[in-house]
Amino acid sequence: xxxxxxxxxxxxxxxxxxxxxxxxxxxxxxxxxxxxxxxxxxxxxxxxxxxxxxxxxxxxxxxxxxxxxxxxxxxxxxxxxxxxxxxxxxxxxxxxxxxxxxxxxxxxxx
Amino acid sequence: xxxxxxxxxxxxxxxxxxxxxxxxxxxxxxxxxxxxxxxxxxxxxxxxxxxxxxxxxxxxxxxxxxxxxxxxxxxxxxxxxxxxxxxxxxxxxxxxxxxxxxxxxxxxxxxx
Numbered sequence: 259x260x261x262x263x264x265x266x267x268x269x270x271x272x273x274x275x276x277x278x279x280x281x282x283x284x285x286x287x288x289x290x291x292x293x294x295x296x297x298x299x300x301x302x303x304x305x306x307x308x309x310x311x312x313x314x315x316x317x318x319x320x321x322x323x324x325x326x327x328x329x330x331x332x333x334x335x336x337x338x339x340x341x342x343x344x345x346x347x348x349x350x351x352x353x354x355x356x357x358x359x360x361x362x363x364x365x366x367x368x
Numbered sequence: 369x370x371x372x373x374x375x376x377x378x379x380x381x382x383x384x385x386x387x388x389x390x391x392x393x394x395x396x397x398x399x400x401x402x403x404x405x406x407x408x409x410x411x412x413x414x415x416x417x418x419x420x421x422x423x424x425x426x427x428x429x430x431x432x433x434x435x436x437x438x439x440x441x442x443x444x445x446x447x448x449x450x451x452x453x454x455x456x457x458x459x460x461x462x463x464x465x466x467x468x469x470x471x472x473x474x475x476x477x478x479x480x
Binding site: 301356357 | 410424466474
């Protein structure tokens, strides 16, 4: 069945470092792909999305490109801030449900 | 516009007790869902609904019941609480399917 796999965390970076969080998927067809973010003590929020192959989603300095050749949707940010410390989830809709990766915890140190 | 609201925020139960977690949304979303979040397990879908009067099971439905009598409300019932149900529960809603879901702030449940 359809699935999403994320790189395991936690990831610890210094402020202004470059961030990549890997996400790969297995799916029939070409579903939309999402990145959600969960700040401490809060629910998840949609960070960005891509609805078709080669789409690039972007928001708050984060970007992710839907690559069907490598079945990937890696999250990137050029310069992280302390306020980006959170858990990041990759997700795809399938069979009337949204399935999530395991989540990657990011900690940014000043 | 309150978005998705959940009550209570925290709850402690004894084994065998029953309770209802409340979820409401004011965005007229057709799709609503319940997840539980456990350390190392990510989010797991419990039940979901594609509209009033229609519900279906997710990945981990055992021990939980839902109903959807109105578009706005989607309560989750624990019939006889067990320690294995200690978790953080999130309700979410979206337009026309499980895309771009809006999440509530969560209910942290402890079962002793």
